[in-house]
Amino acid sequence: MSDHVQRLLGGLAALTSVAVFAGPAFTAAAAAPPEVLLRADSNRDGLLTTDDDAGHDTWNEARGAIMLPNVDDDRSRCPTTGPKGARLSDAALATCNDAADEVVNGAADLADLARLEIPAMPRVSPEAEATVVPDARSREKVRLFVEREGKWVTAGRISANELRRGVRLAIEARDVIRDPAVWSGFADLTLTVAGSGITRTDRLRLRVAPVLFQHDLLPLDRAVVASPKAPVTLEKGTAPDKPVKGQKAYRRDLRRGLDAEGLREPFIESPAGGDRWMGDMFKAGYASMPGPDGKEHHIVVNLRSPAVTPDFPARDRPLRDASRPVFTMMRGPGVAGVQQFDATAVDRPNDNLYYGSASSSGNFGTIPPYGKYRTGRIVYGGEGKFTPDTTFTRMLEAQGYQDPIAVDTGWLGVGHIDEFLHFVPKQGGKGWAMVIADPQMGMDLLKRIAGSGGGGQRLVEGVAPSNTQFPNLTVAQALAKPELVNGTRIAAAGVDRALRQFREKAGITEQDVIRVPALFTKLDPPDGYPRQNLTVTYLPDAANGISTGTGGYLAPAQHGPRQDGQDVFQQATEQALREAGVRVHWIEDWDYSHYVGTAGGDIHCVTNVQRDLSGTTPWWRSG
Numbered sequence: 001m002s003d004h005v006q007r008l009l010g011g012l013a014a015l016t017s018v019a020v021f022a023g024p025a026f027t028a029a030a031a032a033p034p035e036v037l038l039r040a041d042s043n044r045d046g047l048l049t050t051d052d053d054a055g056h057d058t059w060n061e062a063r064g065a066i067m068l069p070n071v072d073d074d075r076s077r078c079p080t081t082g083p084k085g086a087r088l089s090d091a092a093l094a095t096c097n098d099a100a101d102e103v104v105n106g107a108a109d110l111a112d113l114a115r116l117e118i119p120a121m122p123r124v125s126p127e128a129e130a131t132v133v134p135d136a137r138s139r140e141k142v143r144l145f146v147e148r149e150g151k152w153v154t155a156g157r158i159s160a161n162e163l164r165r166g167v168r169l170a171i172e173a174r175d176v177i178r179d180p181a182v183w184s185g186f187a188d189l190t191l192t193v194a195g196s197g198i199t200r201t202d203r204l205r206l207r208v209a210p211v212l213f214q215h216d217l218l219p220l221d222r223a224v225v226a227s228p229k230a231p232v233t234l235e236k237g238t239a240p241d242k243p244v245k246g247q248k249a250y251r252r253d254l255r256r257g258l259d260a261e262g263l264r265e266p267f268i269e270s271p272a273g274g275d276r277w278m279g280d281m282f283k284a285g286y287a288s289m290p291g292p293d294g295k296e297h298h299i300v301v302n303l304r305s306p307a308v309t310p311d312f313p314a315r316d317r318p319l320r321d322a323s324r325p326v327f328t329m330m331r332g333p334g335v336a337g338v339q340q341f342d343a344t345a346v347d348r349p350n351d352n353l354y355y356g357s358a359s360s361s362g363n364f365g366t367i368p369p370y371g372k373y374r375t376g377r378i379v380y381g382g383e384g385k386f387t388p389d390t391t392f393t394r395m396l397e398a399q400g401y402q403d404p405i406a407v408d409t410g411w412l413g414v415g416h417i418d419e420f421l422h423f424v425p426k427q428g429g430k431g432w433a434m435v436i437a438d439p440q441m442g443m444d445l446l447k448r449i450a451g452s453g454g455g456g457q458r459l460v461e462g463v464a465p466s467n468t469q470f471p472n473l474t475v476a477q478a479l480a481k482p483e484l485v486n487g488t489r490i491a492a493a494g495v496d497r498a499l500r501q502f503r504e505k506a507g508i509t510e511q512d513v514i515r516v517p518a519l520f521t522k523l524d525p526p527d528g529y530p531r532q533n534l535t536v537t538y539l540p541d542a543a544n545g546i547s548t549g550t551g552g553y554l555a556p557a558q559h560g561p562r563q564d565g566q567d568v569f570q571q572a573t574e575q576a577l578r579e580a581g582v583r584v585h586w587i588e589d590w591d592y593s594h595y596v597g598t599a600g601g602d603i604h605c606v607t608n609v610q611r612d613l614s615g616t617t618p619w620w621r622s623g
Contacts, residue, residue, distance in 0.1 A: 246591025
């Protein structure tokens with residue numbers, strides 16, 4: 001007779017042969033069919049019961065145990081500086097987390113571990129002992145703990161006495177899935193109970209929870225804004241406050257808009273120095289597993305932007321300094337940071353200069369839940385050479401639940417998807433709509449004003465003429481201005497192309513779109529610049545805003561021409577969003593972000609957010 005018991009089949013708790021258990025390792029009474037030897041929460045109800053036993057060695061959409069990537073820092077123990085305050089490299093900064101050590105870091109850390117158990121074996125003989133071993137590919141990717149005398153320690157050999165009482169175990173994944181060719185995210189645990197030449201085995205399969213992007217329908221919890229202090233404050237240095245033009249008005253209006261929606265949590269002040277573009281620093285995500293109460297147990301996972309800057313401060317710190325707070329400030333209890341970028345990009349300076357902006361997190365968004373995509377779907381801008389870091393997008397694809405799609409954003413000056421779209425809730429239909437910047441709608445508004453006798457008024461109102469690209473430009477002049485005419489042509493073609501791609505790849509149709517007016521101008525890149533026919537918004541971009549998840553929308557004040565005393569661009573935007581049941585809050589950002597540098601940006605570019613995860617749909621639920 002074989003010394004090894006056949007694997008559990010067809011979800012049956014009994015093994016195919018019971019005679020193998022009669023031997024020195026077990027008493028004669030153990031010949032009756034045993035219960036499953038190793039149990040996890042295979043039915044995903046947050047409990048360990050016999051209901052979990054069927055098919056526990058398999059994993060599919062309906063059943064299978066789940067573990068978290070335990071990469072937060074529940075005791076806030078991870079260092080933010082090296083010896084004597086030295087700045088850590090980007091690689092070193094990301095290495096510390098709760099799964100990097102061999103201990104359970106308190107009760108909060110224990111809550112992040114998936115529970116397992118070996119049910120009591122009261123008739124096991126004194127010679128028996130057991131081990132639980134992961135398969136070869138996942139051996140370095142998971143860590144197993146056992147409870148002994150009220151303490152959790154790394155699991156080794158399990159004694160006969162422990163087996164008689166029953167054994168409590170817990171498991172953590174030490175990382176997220178990054179490259180499925182290296183690790184698929186599954187771990188197969190084999191329990192072996194042996195003694196005096198008799199062996200009994202059982203196998204259990206788990207999957208690490210995917211890292212999922214937060215989406216725009218979730219209620220906003222806290223806004224992340226740039227602190228005016230210099231980047232040295234990231235590593236506890238000192239620097240004077242530096243007033244930034246327009247920052248006071250932007251922060252005032254942002255606060256008012258959030259307060260009006262009942263969102264009163266203070267800003268997260270992220271050290272940034274002059275790099276105010278918070279929307280480009282990280283993408284807020286999360287991972288979750290079934291909790292003991294049957295609800296989702298979440299950790300926040302902030303994914304640092306993989307953009308390698310053309311002027312990185314040091315070879316071992318090629319990413320933006322202002323994205324370091326993902327680890328130096330935000331990582332902590334229940335909050336993880338993840339970093340993934342192509343280290344060879346530091347040797348491609350032209351790529352970084354011309355195409356590196358595609359990897360900024362402002363170039364990533366999330367289509368809200370629809371159809372089979374219960375947690376939403378990732379979308380990013382990129383086509384041809386203008387594409388994000390491939391190791392980063394490979395990691396996103398490997399998560400397996402938000403099936404990323406790409407649309408062409410190469411026609412935009414910065415090239416980010418947030419330059420022309422955002423998502424808001426909408427009454428009816430899919431329950432949401434895509435806010436789209438419409439260049440032709442913007443030009444049509446100007447024609448309407450000119451046709452009603454207002455062609456002589458200034459195009460930009462409420463801004464000093466010297467602080468505009470074309471000082472004192474009138475509405476009539478704008479209609480014939482080559483930069484605006486060509487910018488409209490390029491942008492209209494780019495928006496139409498992107499919408500075709502959304503229709504073909506995601507089934508998003510015109511009924512799912514809210515068009516808001518925009519006015520684009522053609523850029524004039526320097527000689528030799530490989531990207532041509534680029535355009536940016538001339539007036540602030542209403543589509544470059546933030547949904548509060550409460551029915552509100554934070555948008556940049558338009559400063560457009562007036563008709564009957566009303567800003568026609570703001571009026572048209574409010575009407576379009578009002579029909580979807582969305583309230584607009586206008587945020588002054590002309591000096592702070594819109595009219596800055598060559599291309600500038602708007603509210604989404606300078607504001608990041610953390611959202612309330614209490615209403616997410618569990619990713620493991622089918623149907």
